Amino acid sequence: MRKKIVAGNWKMNKSLDEGLALASEVVNIVNDELTNDAIAVLCTPFVHLSAVSKIVAGSDKVFLGAQNMSEHASGAYTGDISADMLNSVGASYVILGHSERREYHNESNAQLASRVDVALEKGLTPIFCCGESLEIREAGTHVEFVSNQLKESLFHLDAASFSKVVIAYEPIWAIGTGVTATSAQAQDMHKALRDVLAAQYGQEVADGTTILYGGSAKPANAPELFAQPDVDGGLIGGASLKARDFVDIIKSY
Numbered sequence: 022m023r024k025k026i027v028a029g030n031w032k033m034n035k036s037l038d039e040g041l042a043l044a045s046e047v048v049n050i051v052n053d054e055l056t057n058d059a060i061a062v063l064c065t066p067f068v069h070l071s072a073v074s075k076i077v078a079g080s081d082k083v084f085l086g087a088q089n090m091s092e093h094a095s096g097a098y099t100g101d102i103s104a105d106m107l108n109s110v111g112a113s114y115v116i117l118g119h120s121e122r123r124e125y126h127n128e129s130n131a132q133l134a135s136r137v138d139v140a141l142e143k144g145l146t147p148i149f150c151c152g153e154s155l156e157i158r159e160a161g162t163h164v165e166f167v168s169n170q171l172k173e174s175l176f177h178l179d180a181a182s183f184s185k186v187v188i189a190y191e192p193i194w195a196i197g198t199g200v201t202a203t204s205a206q207a208q209d210m211h212k213a214l215r216d217v218l219a220a221q222y223g224q225e226v227a228d229g230t231t232i233l234y235g236g237s238a239k240p241a242n243a244p245e246l247f248a249q250p251d252v253d254g255g256l257i258g259g260a261s262l263k264a265r266d267f268v269d270i271i272k273s274y
Contacts, residue, residue, distance in 0.1 A: 024231045025247075026187060026254040027271045028062035028086060028148055029261025030116060031069075040069040044076045046264035051082050057274040059254065061267070062086040062114045062148075067102055074111030086114030086148065089122060092135035104143035115140050116256075118150040118174065120193045130173035137174060141182055148187045148256065149175060150235065151214075155194035163210070168217045180222045188232045189256040190214060195236030196258065204245045204252075207234050211251035240266050243273035 035043060044063055051061060064086035065073050077083045091101035107115060117140065118133045133149070140147045151170040153163040167190070175183060190210055192202050202210075211232050219227035234246055235256035246252055260266040 023253050025059040028256050030064045044073045048083050050268045059271050059274045071110040085112045087112045088116050090115045104139050114146045116148045133174040150189045152191035152193050164213045180226050189235045191235030208249035240269040243270040247273050
């Protein structure tokens with residue numbers, strides 16, 4: 022059975038005190054109200070990780086994730102963060118290849134392949150992001166484009182290693198725009214990606230892979246999105262900055 026995951030990507034938001042308050046509120050509400058088998062991942066700014074780790078410690082429903090990671094183990098890489106550093110503060114997940122990182126920092130598929138390798142080697146679960154722009158969507162080449170992201174960054178992995186990766190499909194045209202893909206559009210794309218995975222690794226591995234939807238999900242549309250057979254959760258941006266909204270999304274299962 023695939024894991025049901027709702028990951029909150031705080032992006033570059035919240036002071037440390039604000040972040041600690043948010044994390045505490047999420048954990049408290051989850052502990053009090055969550056009865057389904059979904060899990061939450063809080064992907065906080067780097068400066069929050071150590072302190073938030075203490076808040077989620079001991080929870081079997083809320084886990085800690087980072088927003089990025091270097092492919093290098095250590096050295097003269099000012100401003101970068103290594104996998105060992107993430108492990109040392111209790112992170113268990115890491116977002117790799119978010120569309121904003123690809124656009125603003127020119128992260129390539131080859132570079133992300135190296136980061137995936139390091140994350141897996143160090144016991145971190147990659148949340149690997151893939152997705153297309155509006156231009157590519159309108160051209161009708163979105164399945165081919167996103168499939169290529171998977172092939173160039175993940176398909177060097179053997180089946181056992183690949184099975185440890187979480188995929189997050191993010192239609193770039195629906196991130197921070199208030200526009201959300203319809204549930205049918207989300208399902209169509211998730212199913213297409215699962216078919217690509219099946220062609221590479223076989224149906225059993227494809228059926229076991231968690232694929233999250235990452236495009237402006239919120240409490241109002243989460244139930245319909247999560248009801249789709251190939252949508253296994255969400256990578257949540259803006260709505261993850263409000264504890265009640267974020268937990269209500271998790272409760273949509």
